[in-house]
Amino acid sequence: MEGAEVCNKDATMGRHLARRLVEIGITDIFTVPGDFNLTLLDHLIAEPRLKNIGCCNELNAGYAADGYARTRGAAACVVTFTVGGLSVINAIAGANSENLPVICIVGGPNSNDFGTNRILHHTIGIPDFSQELRCFQTVTCYQAVVTHLEDAHEQIDRAIATALKESKPVYISISCNLPGIPHPTFIREPIPFSLVDRTSNPAELEAAVEAAAAFLGNAVKPVLVGGPKLRVAKAAEAFVELADASGYALSVMPAAKGMVPETHEHFIGTYWGAVGTSFCSEIVESADAYLFAGPIFNDYSSVGYSLLLKKEKAIIVQPDRVVIANGPAFGTVLMKDFLEGLAKVITKNTTAYENYERIFVPDGTPNAPEPNEPLRVNILFQHIQKMLTDNTAVLAETGDSWFNCQKLKLPAGCGYEFQMQYGSIGWSVGALLGYAQSIPDKRVIACIGDGSFQVTVQDVSTMIRNEQKSIIFLINNGGYTIEVEIHDGPYNVIKNWNYTGVVEAFHNDEGKLWTAKVKCEEELIEAIATATGEKEDHLCFIEVIVHKDDTSKELLEWGSRVCSANS
Numbered sequence: 402m403e404g405a406e407v408c409n410k411d412a413t414m415g416r417h418l419a420r421r422l423v424e425i426g427i428t429d430i431f432t433v434p435g436d437f438n439l440t441l442l443d444h445l446i447a448e449p450r451l452k453n454i455g456c457c458n459e460l461n462a463g464y465a466a467d468g469y470a471r472t473r474g475a476a477a478c479v480v481t482f483t484v485g486g487l488s489v490i491n492a493i494a495g496a497n498s499e500n501l502p503v504i505c506i507v508g509g510p511n512s513n514d515f516g517t518n519r520i521l522h523h524t525i526g527i528p529d530f531s532q533e534l535r536c537f538q539t540v541t542c543y544q545a546v547v548t549h550l551e552d553a554h555e556q557i558d559r560a561i562a563t564a565l566k567e568s569k570p571v572y573i574s575i576s577c578n579l580p581g582i583p584h585p586t587f588i589r590e591p592i593p594f595s596l597v598d599r600t601s602n603p604a605e606l607e608a609a610v611e612a613a614a615a616f617l618g619n620a621v622k623p624v625l626v627g628g629p630k631l632r633v634a635k636a637a638e639a640f641v642e643l644a645d646a647s648g649y650a651l652s653v654m655p656a657a658k659g660m661v662p663e664t665h666e667h668f669i670g671t672y673w674g675a676v677g678t679s680f681c682s683e684i685v686e687s688a689d690a691y692l693f694a695g696p697i698f699n700d701y702s703s704v705g706y707s708l709l710l711k712k713e714k715a716i717i718v719q720p721d722r723v724v725i726a727n728g729p730a731f732g733t734v735l736m737k738d739f740l741e742g743l744a745k746v747i748t749k750n751t752t753a754y755e756n757y758e759r760i761f762v763p764d765g766t767p768n769a770p771e772p773n774e775p776l777r778v779n780i781l782f783q784h785i786q787k788m789l790t791d792n793t794a795v796l797a798e799t800g801d802s803w804f805n806c807q808k809l810k811l812p813a814g815c816g817y818e819f820q821m822q823y824g825s826i827g828w829s830v831g832a833l834l835g836y837a838q839s840i841p842d843k844r845v846i847a848c849i850g851d852g853s854f855q856v857t858v859q860d861v862s863t864m865i866r867n868e869q870k871s872i873i874f875l876i877n878n879g880g881y882t883i884e885v886e887i888h889d890g891p892y893n894v895i896k897n898w899n900y901t902g903v904v905e906a907f908h909n910d911e912g913k914l915w916t917a918k919v920k921c922e923e924e925l926i927e928a929i930a931t932a933t934g935e936k937e938d939h940l941c942f943i944e945v946i947v948h949k950d951d952t953s954k955e956l957l958e959w960g961s962r963v964c965s966a967n968s
């Protein structure tokens with residue numbers, strides 16, 4: 402092939418791709434092999450700075466990349482053509498919904514097979530190789546199908562650069578015969594990406610800041626609400642700067658939990674309408690002006706469209722535009738620039754926070770259990786709360802864990818992740834694998850319902866294999882309880898498993914796993930002491946048995962409101 406004679410053995414597309422991944426902060430790739438990607442994998446793992454994390458299935462490899470991208474700013478998974486590609490696609494759609502730059506790399510057909518009438522294995526049996534690409538077009542922001550060495554360099558670079566710029570997943574298909582062939586374009590260490598940063602239009606920015614400052618300056622008790630797009634806008638720090646400068650009461654939407662320090666002196670909790678932190682919704686909804694930075698209002702975050710907000714009172718700041726009181730809109734204004742600019746000119750007003758302090762009554766504590774009383778969910782979360790430090794992070798699966806974890810008070814530095822927009826059950830198992838891999842110095846505490854766990858359970862074995870030391874609370878309530886509270890039927894009851902038995906089978910006497918099954922507070926206390934003491938270097942799996950109707954009160958409220966929105 403072209404250029405083979407002038408190149409050394411490292412000047413291959415596979416090595417180039419590996420170097421690019423390392424350059425953007427990726428040191429682990431989540432993979433499932435297949436004959437279309439084997440050579441590619443050889444050349445990726447030849448890169449000493451890249452570790453291969455072999456997963457049990459592609460869905461989990463994709464979820465792992467999602468979890469990894471949340472802290473590293475990018476992640477990659479590698480799968481095989483169509484059978485792997487179509488399996489990972491649900492995870493990639495989830496990463497898209499969460500604005501995560503996941504690079505989904507697929508080992509594709511031999512470049513010589515394109516344009517022939519050949520039928521390939523792993524396809525649905527027609528001589529058309531575009532099915533997988535067409536599926537990915539709807540869930541990624543860019544697709545590169547690399548079938549030639551000459552332009553492979555630029556195709557790969559453009560795909561990765563687009564993922565970073567858009568903060569969305571991209572698809573790169575690489576013909577299976579090409580990754581190991583040396584080519585002159587891959588000789589050198591890649592020149593670093595010259596990503597052109599987006600900038601605000603200075604005049605629009607100035608006008609937006611001026612209009613916002615005037616609007617907020619006229620308000621008596623303005624408040625700030627952070628939304629999940631703070632992350633994609635890289636504006637969380639600027640938002641806190643604005644909170645410091647303004648003295649406004651500070652809250653977050655549920656999907657932004659963890660993006661703003663809850664230890665901030667004016668923090669009032671999660672704004673989630675009827676199911677948010679007590680006194681938070683009252684303060685937000687009674688304010689005469691609110692600034693939402695990066696909100697997503699959907700049926701879930703709006704609690705079945707029951708929020709009591711008025712557009713005329715709102716400044717909505719999106720990653721690159723600002724709308725004030727449903728009137729003037731300022732385009733080409735970056736959220737970060739806007740918040741920083743506003744922080745410089747804002748007038749201090751602590752009225753809303755003072756009102757909050759005046760009316761605030763702390764949450765009650767649950768009734769203490771009788772000795773050996775069956776464990777209640779609110780007792781469980783009291784104990785999880787005590788485990789949180791700046792060396793921990795929380796991962797919350799879709800289900801009642803959303804509501805229970807949302808109520809945890811995060812100490813400074815404690816991470817928090819969940820997948821609220823897409824809400825795909827099973828996400829947390831794969832995401833835990835990737836998240837823990839990305840932050841090895843923290844201990845991740847995952848709260849996972851039994852129904853969700855059943856979807857993606859296999860990759861607990863990958864956590865053991867990679868010596869991860871997370872703590873999984875498997876909440877065994879016998880069913881799809883969140884669905885029960887929206888609309889019940891016999892389909893919401895699931896087969897009970899011996900969950901500790903399942904993960905012990907994965908362990909199979911290799912690696913460090915510790916399990917416990919707990920039914921009362923006494924057993925829970927002992928299990929937590931062991932998991933955080935003697936077994937702190939183990940993957941700890943604590944199956945918590947609770948009553949099927951034991952839920953957070955927020956789920957009951959939210960479920961009935963979402964139910965009416967659905968009917």
Ligand code: TPP
Binds near residue numbers: 878
């Ligand atoms: N399939 C996928 C992939 N994602 C979904 N969100 C659903 C189905 C619908 N769904 C949402 S939550 C849920 C289901 C089936 C049940 C979750 O049950 P479990 O994990 O046991 O948590 P619990 O509600 O009991 O706390």
